[in-house]
Amino acid sequence: MTGASGRRRVTSADVAREAGVSRATVSYVLNDTPRQKIPEVTRQRVWGAAARLGYAPSAAARSLRTGRSHIVLGLLPDWPIEHVLGRLVQQLTNAFAEHELTFLVHSSARHARPLREIWKALTPAAVLALDEFPEAEAGAMRAAGVEVVMAVHGSVRGPHRPPLVPEEPIGAAQARYMVQAHRRLGYAYPDLTRLGVLAQPRLDGVRKVCAELGLREPDVRTIPFGPDGGVEAVKAWLGADPPVTGICAFNDEVALAVLVALRSLGLRAPHDLAVIGVDDIPGAALAQPPLTTIVRDTDTVARSLARRIVDALDRKQAPADPIRDPLSVEVRVSA
Template identity: 40%
Template sequence: MPSGRSAHRVTAADVARSLGISRATVGFVLNDTPGQTISEATKQRVFAEAKRLGYRPHSAARTLRSGRSRIVLLVLPDWPLDFNLRRNLEEASLAFDEAGYALVTYTPHPTGQARPLWETLQPDVVVSLTPFAPGQVEAIREAGVKSLIPDPDHPIADEYPEEGPILQIRHLHELGHRTIAFAGSADPRVADLVALRRERAENTAAGLGLGALPSRDLELTDESAAAAIRDWRDAGVTAVAAYNDDIAAILVGAALRMGLDIPRDLSVIGHDDTPLAAIMEPRLSTVNVDTPGLGRYLASLALSAVEQVEPPVAGPELQVTMVHRASTAAP
């Protein structure tokens, strides 16, 4: 059974009582209050005793004193937590930690029964990977949060451009493919992102003088992929640009089981350059996204808003690159 002392939160008053000095003196030391004439020896005694007793400052009181909670709230869409998203979050979390901030993630759900975390955490900034939903900006500001990323008052056009589909279509076109399909994901949670990548692919194809791209959203099953391949082959399709590496992998597997040669009979290109792309056979051509760099850029944007400094200039971390491997070749 835990003792009464272990359940007691150590306060500045406990530190003062243990040392036999005033509560005010301890408070001045622990809060680093300017303008005080406390000797260095007394300061060191206070710090040592606070550490020995297990003193931790009360977060709410600290927020009131400093005006900051040093919490960043990241609003996540209801996306699958895939490899790249995990890497993005890990890198952002590390960057925030290095700056002395804690990253908390929160996914609002359609039922809306839980109290939003921006009302309970008092975050210094609320960040969203997608545009804020209708009503969210007003609700967040009513909770007292002043900084939002993306900032609805100062929007940055196309902050995270979807250049990957452009590279996919151009790569297949340069290889000589003229009838190209687009394979999306049937997961409703990523429908908006699939639609955006499909649109970019279709616009690129039109700019290259290609016809309309046959398109289908696939389940991650052999049956779904095989049915699409049969229809596309009947339509003369020689290459497929996939929404991501998972969709590309299921297409390659289904094609091989149907007796097709990849890439001689059908070229397939993925998106994201996950570890899967480099270890499957044939190795998957794909689009590399600097997800660690994106995570740090996102952290820099948020920290610039909190610290009220110039936002970072977008650099190589927002660029995507083509990775040509064995799954694509001339038709």
């Protein structure tokens, strides 16, 4: 069995023959060309023929006609593609579709095709990277006709631009909730260095709140992934002087590892150690005990990112402020 269906692509000439009109008329109707007085009955005949034949306009032809690609290339770092990232990709796809743009995703995971091969093959209208990437690469994209190159975290123009979607408020929200009942906080850091672009600013948010309130620096421990990954960290937190009583975890997966470690030691949250996560993944409500977590409005983030890209394509002035990420606390039992 081959990868090709063997069927010839339906063209506008086929639609013209089926409808009994010229190819120019088909083009005028399907492209809704202004100032062309096409009778309504003819329009309906063309649309009907196109539907019967399953005609789909060529993306390349549409780009030539409009002078712009309709593709936005999304660049994913080598991060675990879990619930929240998958949800964000879906919401970005929907948000760009509302602007008649197609969102295509490329992951930089090991053994993936080189990025340069991807954007050269697609020549997208815009590139949206979740992490930073070299300015030299961004310059090559622009020189090749990619109109907008934007990074959510980090910068394509240098290291000093603040992120479009800051992560520090997430850690701050965790800390503000926890300090209502806990004066000594710990931070559960992920055991994946490539997640540092997210984890470090979240930790900075916790540190900032502790400093504002005159509390000690959070006791930071790395949690290795695995069933026993958090045991040594939990022992260290409880053995500190004074003991740590509240843990802000990088995300829900890390928080769940801390809860598992507590159970393996015969302890429980929040009585022995309170824990709060981030993302409200489906398993958070099913944890033992159910996990308190920070909820992000990723749909608002996706729509805002799409709007920034569309405005940049339309040469509109971009706002200087970062995108607001509405946050709330889903209060459960663990904290």
